[in-house]
Amino acid sequence: MTVELLPDLVLCVLLLVVAWSALFASTRRDAMALFVAFGMIVALVWARLGAPDLALAEAAIGAGLTGVLLLRAARKLPVSSARRFDYRRHLGALTFIVVAVSGFAVSIILPSPADITANNIDSPVAAAMSDSGVSHQVTAVLLNFRAWDTFLELLVLLFAITGLRQLFPIEKESLEPARTWQLLVSWTRTLVPLLLLVGGYLLWRGSSGPGGAFQAGALLAAGCVMLRITGMLPPLHWSSFAVRGSVCAGTLLFLCTAVLTHSLGAGWLDYPEAHAGTLILMIETLATLSIAIILTLLVAGERKDLCS
Amino acid sequence: MSSLAANSIILYLLVAVALVMLGLYGLLVLKDPIRRLIAINIMGSGTFLTMIAFARRQDPPDPILHALVVTGLVVAISATAFALRLILAARESREAAASGSTEAEDE
Structure with missing residues (x-):
């Protein structure tokens, strides 16, 4: 034990x-x-x-x-200034936290360990897996049963990128380093093809095992960020249609699917059973593209990328 | 997948509470905007840990909670990116306002 x-x-x-x-x-x-x-x-x-x-x-x-x-x-x-230690501030903060969180802590400690693990309810997800179109439960929840969450989450990413663009005019010309560290460049050359490979694998694997659009998108974004930082990738100009298109692709396909399933099928984002697998794979592919490009812009986006 | 002992789950729940408290404490006490952002992210990790520990009560862990946390992670990083840009913008507008008196302030 x-x-x-x-x-x-x-x-x-x-x-x-x-x-x-x-x-x-x-x-x-x-x-x-x-x-x-x-x-x-x-x-x-x-x-x-x-x-x-x-x-x-x-x-x-x-x-x-x-x-x-x-x-x-x-x-x-600028470098952060030295902190002054103020006892009254710290005491106040501590009291506030203890009062704020104690309710939750007590509700965890009070029931016995047996109570916490007792409710082994049968998950409704397992029962509905057969008509989801994929065999991995988390992917089924993300892209079928609760596809709304994923759709809205892509919208959150779009909002973030829009907000980011609004804040750029204040900034002066960015200080891009002229020199890049040689070791970083050669590591990038080795790692980026691997990242692409693993990202593609995770996307494909997502329907039957751990993986899927988010993980693949994040890995691809990591590759793009490395290329962008070392200067091997030219700026992703916002004015180019390819960038805008791939930023919106995932959300647009989701929206089209929602409208089509609403007008022709059973309801909003209620996929027809026969085509669920294909639909999910298409949505996942475009969502991966969107997530990768948006995360790249969020992390490594400079004025050149976002406002030209 | 072997099932995790109930004691471990309680341990993780307690750590989750501790993380939320730690993040809240940092948020209240620290002044540096980047450290405050780190504090918010640590609070977020505490919340995610609560959800995943609760998901682990069943033997195949509850996929709904897992899916929610995957979504939450992506939302967290987009919020962090936006907050950092806001910090920089606030800093720059303050610099622009004070540029007449002190020019060379960077490090």
Whole structure:
């Protein structure tokens, strides 16, 4: 019993220690590096908790893209000033937190362990899997049973990119580094083909196992970001039709499917059973393209990419 | 897939609560905008961890919660990217306003 608990204990202690140091590291650079490490540990926790889809997404997004995002932004900010320690502020914050979160903590501690695992209800997902068109449960939920979530999530990405574009006119000409680190260039040459390969595999694999549009899109975006940072990829001009088209492709196909299923079929996003598999694969492919391009623009987008 | 002991699930739930508290504490105490953003992200991780720990109560873990968290991750990074751009824009407009008096302020 205690031996089984050991890996969980190690992961939990690591998680808390790294989270603490990511917040309170002495320099901002250390804080950002530790936050990337935090993302990696969270990915391990997802793997331990039986969520390989999440582990893949977290490793690509939480540990990879967020790190690049933070480091690139921090380049343009001044060094943070030294912190003054104010006891009253800290005490106030602590009291507020204890009061705010204690209800939830108590509701976890009070019931006995048996109560927490007792309700082994049969999941309705497993019962409906046969007419979903795919064989992996998480993909079925994302693109069939709760396709609304995925549709709205693509819209959130569109909103983010629109908001980002609005904020650019304030900025002066960006400070793109003239020199690129030689090691980064050669690593990029090695890694990007691999990332493309793995991304494509994850997209294809998503219908029957862990993987799918989000993970594949995040990996492709990581490849594009590396190419863009090293200057091997020219700026993705917003004015070009290809960029705009691929940004909107996923949402548009989703919308068309929704309208068609509403007017011809059973209802909004209620796919006809015979074509569900093909439809899901098409939507996933275009969604991957959209997610990859939008994430690239969000992470590595400069004035040249977004406002020309 | 072997089922996880109930004690482990409770452990992860407690860690999730601790992460949310830690993030909230950082958000209240820290001044640096980037660190505040990290604090918000840590709070988010705590929330996700709660959901995934609850999903693990069944033996094949609940796919609905997994799907929700996958969606949440992508929304979290787009919000982070937007917030960073807002931080930079705020910083630049402040610089532009003060550019008459102090010109060389960068590092």
